[in-house]
Amino acid sequence: MDRFLDYRELGAAPDGFIEYLVSGDCDLYNAPAFLKALMARLDSGERRLRLDCAGLRYLDSTGVGAIIKLLQTAKAKGGEIRFTGLSGTPRKVLTLCNVISLIKEDARDRR
Amino acid sequence: MTSFVVRKLIVDEHNELFDAQGMRYAEFPSEYGRIRDYAAAVLADCPEAFLEDGLLEQQLSEIIKNGIKHGNGSDPAKKLRVWFDLRKRARFIVEDEGEGFTNLDSWNDFYRRRQLALYRQDFDEFLELASYRGPKSGPDDGGNSLFAALDYWNGGMIYNAARNKVGVVRWFGSGR
Numbered sequence: 001m002d003r004f005l006d007y008r009e010l011g012a013a014p015d016g017f018i019e020y021l022v023s024g025d026c027d028l029y030n031a032p033a034f035l036k037a038l039m040a041r042l043d044s045g046e047r048r049l050r051l052d053c054a055g056l057r058y059l060d061s062t063g064v065g066a067i068i069k070l071l072q073t074a075k076a077k078g079g080e081i082r083f084t085g086l087s088g089t090p091r092k093v094l095t096l097c098n099v100i101s102l103i104k105e106d107a108r109d110r111r
Numbered sequence: 112m113t114s115f116v117v118r119k120l121i122v123d124e125h126n127e128l129f130d131a132q133g134m135r136y137a138e139f140p141s142e143y144g145r146i147r148d149y150a151a152a153v154l155a156d157c158p159e160a161f162l163e164d165g166l167l168e169q170q171l172s173e174i175i176k177n178g179i180k181h182g183n184g185s186d187p188a189k190k191l192r193v194w195f196d197l198r199k200r201a202r203f204i205v206e207d208e209g210e211g212f213t214n215l216d217s218w219n220d221f222y223r224r225r226q227l228a229l230y231r232q233d234f235d236e237f238l239e240l241a242s243y244r245g246p247k248s249g250p251d252d253g254g255n256s257l258f259a260a261l262d263y264w265n266g267g268m269i270y271n272a273a274r275n276k277v278g279v280v281r282w283f284g285s286g287r
Contacts, residue, residue, distance in 0.1 A: 003147065028146065028176060032251045060169050065253025068241045075238065089165045096259035098229055102238055 003058070005030035007037065010052075017048045017082060023055025026063030026090070035066035039073060047079030054085030054108060059093045067094075071102055084108040115230045118261045119219045120212075126269045128278030131204055134194040139175075141183035141191055141207075146176045149191070157197050161283055167201055170263050173256040174205045174277060181247055182207025182275055200266060202280045211274030214245045222258065 003025045010019040018041065026034060041049065049070075067081075074081045082104045086094065094100040139149045150172040154162065161167055175191060183189035194204040212218075221243050228236040242254030260268055266280030 028172075028251070029144070031253075058165055058169065061173055061253035061256035061259070062251060063253070064255050064259075065242055065251075068238070068253075068255070072238060072241075089163075089169060092163075092166055093169060093259060096262045097255045098226075098237075098258065099241055099255065101229065102234060102241065 003027065003029070005034055006055075007034055009041075013050065017050040017080075018046055019050045019052060021052050021055065023057070025058040026056060026066065027058055027060045028062040031060075031062040031066045034063075035069060038066075038070055042070070042073050042077060042079065047074065047077055048082075049074070049079075050082045050084065050106065052084045052108065053090060054087070056086070056090045057088070059090035061097075063090075064093060064097060064099055068099060068102075080104070082106050115227065117223050117226045119222065120215050120257065120261070120268065120270060122215065122270045122272060122274065124272040126267075126278065128202075128267055128269045128280060129204060129271060129276070131194045134196045134202070134204070136192070136194050138190045138192045139179075140187040141179040141185055141189045142187050143179060143185040146179055147172050149175050149193075153193055153195050153203075154197075157201070161197060161201050161281075163283075166263070167281070170260060170281075171203065173260060174203065174279065177212075177256065177277075178205050178207035178209075178275075180249075181212075182209030184209070200280055200282045202266070202278075204276065204278045206271075206276040209275050212270060213274065214247075215270065215274055218243060218245065218257065222261075225258070 005024040005026050007020050007022045013019050070081050084106050085108045150168050178191045189208045192206045196202040225240040228240055244254055264279040264281050266282050269278045
């Protein structure tokens with residue numbers, strides 16, 4: 001089975017958040033590179049990111065760990081990570097480990 | 112009134128979850144790059160209703176990953192042994208050749224503090240406690256698989272005395 005994770009930057013939304021389109025499997029093989037790329041964005045001075053996860057098919061504990069590290073880092077830098085489109089198994093996984101309580105979500109048709 | 116309920120990982124060598132009679136068996140070399148393949152192989156003929164759109168494979172993969180990475184050190188010469196029964200419910204026993212989950216007690220203490228922060232709606236503290244970091248944790252470890260597992264495996268999650276074997280059960284729908 002082809003297990004990929006694609007994350008592409010869409011640019012800045014009218015509210016100033018840099019938007020990413022995330023699709024595929026955020027798993028133990030793909031999540032570390034995903035985390036590294038977004039951490040680099042935070043380290044470069046960008047403080048507000050929004051992840052559109054409507055195409056995210058699979059999320060495991062490594063992917064959840066990446067989300068936690070992004071949330072912790074953004075908070076430490078005075079920034080914010082927001083999400084749209086979380087559903088299906090990724091949403092269930094975030095709910096099982098209670099991390100969903102840390103997730104700030106926007107409506108997907110807000111753009 | 113809302114009550115504070117916290118689960119814990121339990122060690123019970125003689126628990127019925129370790130009775131492998133009638134269960135199917137598979138064993139795998141501890142190749143880190145094949146963890147999801149192993150979970151998919153075990154679930155090859157699993158009833159569709161148990162799969163829950165990939166959730167069962169995800170949760171089984173976490174247990175297999177713990178055995179292969181933390182137990183067997185991703186050494187392909189070491190075997191991961193899996194017993195499974197997919198009749199009426201999803202039941203697994205997974206055993207590695209490692210020294211066991213030596214930090215189980217401190218994990219339980221951490222989990223209690225984490226859930227207490229959640230119960231108090233103290234989300235600043237909960238964010239700090241969202242991931243568990245133990246002596247064997249690597250930079251890529253999520254540190255949260257067991258939090259989800261305790262909720263997901265609704266029929267029990269038990270470790271043996273050596274803490275290198277775990278038995279889990281999930282019931283579905285009204286079958287419980």
